[in-house]
Amino acid sequence: MRTENCLIELGTEELPPKALKSLGEAFAQQFELALSSANLPFGSVNWFAAPRRLAVYVSDLAESQEDKTVEKRGPAVSAAFDADGNPTKAAQGWARGNGIDIADAERLVTDKGEWLLHKAHVAGQSISALLEGLVNQTISKLPIPKPMRWGSYSTQFIRPVHTLCALYGSEVINITALGLSSGRTVQGHRFHGEARFELDHADNYAKALEAQYVIADFNARKDKTRQILEDAAAELSLTPDYDEELLEEIASLVEWPVVLKAGFDEGFLSVPKEALIYTMKDDQKYVPLLDANGDLVNTFLFISNIESKDPTQVVSGNEKVIRPRLADAEFFYNSDRKVSLESRLDSLASVLFQKQLGTLKEKSERISLLSGFIAKKINANEENASRAGLLAKTDLMSNMVMEFPDVQGVMGKYYALNDGEDTDVAQALYEQYLPRFAGDTLPSNGVSAAVALADKLDTLAGIFGIGQLPKGDKDPFALRRAAIGVLRIITELSLPLDLNDLVEKAIDVYGDKLSNKDTKTQVVDFVLGRFNALLQDQQVAIDVIQSVAAKRPTKPSDYLARVNAVAQFKALEESEALAAANKRVANILSKQKVDTGTSVNIETALLTEESEKALYEALVASEQKVTSALAQQDYTLILTTLATLREAIDSFFDNVMVMAEDEAVKQNRLALLTLLRQLFLTTADISILAKS
Incomplete structure (x- = not known):
């Protein structure tokens, strides 16, 4: 079958610069989907986008669809003919609809019966017949939030369109789109090139435009x-x-x-x-x-x-x-610089942070209290943190920030230094919004970190506290970004902070403004949920994350340490067997309704089998090492230690009947398994790593 390279170009007025790239990419993507849906074979689809044009270039596009045979099943033979063998009305209607005589119908025999069958040959449509529909379908799906009309046209597009070029090789394919008929006319550069010129072949598009002072790619x-x-x-x-x-x-x-x-x-x-x-x-x-x-x-x-x-x-x-x-x-x-930041505090009372949560002045006062609280926990200067928190939003009332909003925080630093504030206070005003996006830098010192955390936690607690949780892609207060910022600051700066303590304090400084009684739990769960998503983005295995999430650690640095330890444990040769054993133990204890949170009392006198004695001795030896490592939060050492239990665990399950007839022996063995389960749960629920 013949193939040619195809070019479609829309010649426009200047397109919105911030939308140009996405329009070009969408043009190619949607046209490729349209070609695939139409079953038109092609090689590849590339896009061009410049201020006055959008184009797609399709390599090796077939001139038509492949011919195909379509099987059209008719009524069952039993219903297609009467007792005398004459075709029924149902059969006659089916044959007429397919343009055949009953005598021309084939038979389809299956294990469920026999039906009339017609194999229709359907000729593939040509690119000339299909292209108009494909182009218009593509245009209709471009991301254009505010289309416009121009001249006397009733059609709409993001900007007026003046030319439509549609070439299949050197041949013009006649189509109509956006009120224009296609040709081979293309616009040159507005000042250096020809206003319009004729393109001889699709392959020459980029080269011909470059001669007209246009780099279309x-x-x-x-x-x-x-x-x-x-x-x-x-x-x-x-x-x-x-x-x-x-x-x-x-x-x-x-x-x-x-x-x-x-x-x-x-x-x-x-x-x-x-x-x-x-x-x-x-x-x-x-x-x-x-x-x-x-x-x-x-x-x-x-x-x-x-x-x-x-x-x-x-x-x-x-x-x-x-x-x-x-x-x-x-x-x-x-x-x-003639007005100090401190003197701008009262003006913040005229600006609402959120109707139910009060003004920016009230927010500043909350941030001040929360910043001091956090600074004390991380051994930063509490006085400077509180001062920086109080002044954090004052530069919003300056002329510079009102004119250039993107320099908020930045100007706060310069104005604070001008006012004679401590350098840490000034730096905290500059760094309070960090990190602003993925990969952004973090606060450089403890005072800045305290203020940055306080600002984000105040917003999280407040918005959740009035029940305005983010839904779907709607997040007007950027709570997801705030949560990720909190996590990055705590984990990457290795701060010993607990989300429960932070959120509880953030709620407390709001006084009686919050109405949602579940605010603390919801905020902590929300932040931990963002942590899980962040870890997945970093290519951490989902079962590793889930095993730690099952323990719900609320100290982000501790959470990360556990995740790293489990990831290393999973790479060990013993991990698969130990995870399976943990799953087996968890199932046994669950069925017996054993509470793994209670203290364990194991009677050594009731240990009669060699394998259970060996497991007990191994557990006791491991317990001492685990307790010591847990005090240092050395989860890697804990799991490495527990990995040595594999042989003892395997031997226990191979040679010992847990559900012994003697109730005392049975309970003693369940206690042994409970101790095993508790040791592993000090880090994570390893049973989740087991393959189902």
């Missing part, structure tokens, strides 16, 4: 943007300050990236660099430059969409644009 354009930024910065012996998100947004704004260098008045560098960087990157999509010490310099890079004959004019224009933004930042910074 999104990733190629992003890589070129990265390279020219790095090269330009290297020439200046500076480092460009950008992340992937900014790079992708810049690449979504231009079709032909050209790097240019500009500058601003050195006097603006007296403003904290974070504020300047924020306005350059977020507002203008410029790339700031840092020196070897990480300090901002007054030179920056930006990406233009044109190769100007007079780049100095472009540079000058961009310098004029950035100057008033930096002047605003300078003005806000200087005016804010």
